[in-house]
Amino acid sequence: MPYSLSEIIVLFFTYSVIGWLWETFYCSLKDHHYAYRGFLFGPYCPVYGFAVTTILITTQPVQHNIFLLFIVGLIVASIFEYVASWFLEKFFHLKLWDYSHLKGNIQGRVAPQISFFWGIGVVLLVKFIQPVVQRVINWEESWTHGMLALIIVLVMGTDTVMTMISVKKFHTTTKQWDERAMAYRKKLEKRLKDAAPEERPTLKHHLHDWHHQFAHRLNQEGASKQLSWNHRRLLKSFPKMKVTDSKYFNDYKKGLKSK
Template sequence: MTTLFMTFLVYSVVGWLWESVYCSIKARHFVYRGFLLGPYCPVYGFGVTAVLLLVPKHYGSLLNLYFNMIVIVTIIEFVTSWLLEKLFKMKLWDYSEMPLNIGGRVAVPVSLFWGIGCLFLIKVIQPIVGRGIQDFDHVTKGIGPVILFILFMADVLTTLIFTLTAKKEVSAIIDTSDPQNAAIKEYRLDHLFKNHEPHANLGKIKHYLSQTPHKLLHQRNLHRLIQNYPNIRFKK
C-alpha cells in the first residue's frame, strides 16, 4: 500500500512539473498549476498508477505490450474524462476535432501516442522510480511515506474547505438572477487551452480580489486560480 501511494504521489508531482513548465512557457510567466495547494496534479498520479496496475505480468513481446498499453490508456482516459465531467463538472481535454474520436473523450491518434509513452514509462522510468521509492522508504524507516500521506490528505481537506468558502464569497458578488450567471454553484475548468473570451464575471472577481486583503489562505488560493487559469469558466 505504501508503494502504491508513493507511486501515485511521485507521478502527481511529475505531472505538476510538466503542466507548470509547459503553461509557464505558453503564458510567458510562472504558472502554478493544479487546484491543490501542493505541487501535484493527482490526475497524472491516478492515470500512471492505474496503468502500472493493469499491465499484464506476462505481456510477451514489446509489440504485444504496446497494444496492451493502447487498450489500457484508452479505457483509463475515457473513464477519467467521464468521471471528471459527471462528478466535478470538469472538462480538461476535448478531442472532438481529431479523427477517430469517441465523444471527444478519447481518440486513436492520442492513444497511439500514449502507448509509446507508456512503453518508455514501463521500460525506463518506472524501474528508476521504483528503486527510489524503496530507498526512500528504507532510509526514513517507513516514516517518510506516512508523513507525506498526512500532508497530502491535509492539502485535500484544506482545498475542500477552500472550495466551499471561496464559492460563497464569489457567489455574493455575481448576479445570479440571470440563468447564465447562476452557474456559480461550482467553478471548474472547462476547456483548458481552448481560445475563447473569459467569462464576463471574471472581471468582477478580479476586482473583488484586488480590493480584498489576501490574508486568508483560501483568498490567496482563489487569486492564484484566477491568475493561472485565464480561461476558467463557472459551470453548474
C-alpha cells in the same frame, strides 16, 4: 502484487510530482507565463499518480511486449483521463480540459490523438523511467520502512480536504456573480426595449459586449479580493476552465483579473 502498499503510495506521490513538473513546464512554455498547474494546493497532480501506479500494476504481465504495453497503457491512461474529467465536472462543476475540437473525441474528455501519446508515454515510462525511480524507492524504503508513505497520506489527505473547501467557496462565488450577470444583462435588454430609436445602436453595442463590461465592473469593485490565491491560480492556470452549472461565468471570466 508486484509492490507493497507503502511502495504504491510512494510511487503514487513520486509520479504525482513528476506529472506536476511536466504540466507546469509544458503549460508555462505554451502559455508564455508561469502556470502553477495541478488541482490541489501542493506541487503534485494526483491523476498522474493514480494513472501511473495503476498502469505499472496492470501492465506487469505485458511489460516484456512493447506493442501490448502500448495498447494496455493507452487504454488504462485514457480511462483515467475520462474518469478524472467526469469526477471534476460532477463533483466540483469544473471542466479543466476540453478535446471537443479534436476528431473522434468522447464528450470532450478523451481523444484518440491524446490517447496515442499516452500509449507512447507508458512505453517510455516502463522501459526507461520506472527502473530508475524504483531503485530510488527501494533505497528510500530500506531507510524509512514505510514512514514516508504515512507522511504522504497525511499531507495529501489534508491537502485534498482543504482543496475541496476552497473549490466549494469558488463555486459559491461564481454562482453569486452569475446571478448578478443575469440581472445586468436583463437590465440592458429592458433598457433596449424601452429606448428611443436614436439610443438603440449604442445600447445594442452594449448588449453585444455585455460580458466585457460586466467583467470590468467586477474588476472595478475589486472582485479579485473576493478570490483566494488558489481561486486566482485556477483562473490563470486553466484559461479553458468552465463552471458547468454557471450560465454566464464562462462568458465573462476571461475579463477578470486573475493576478
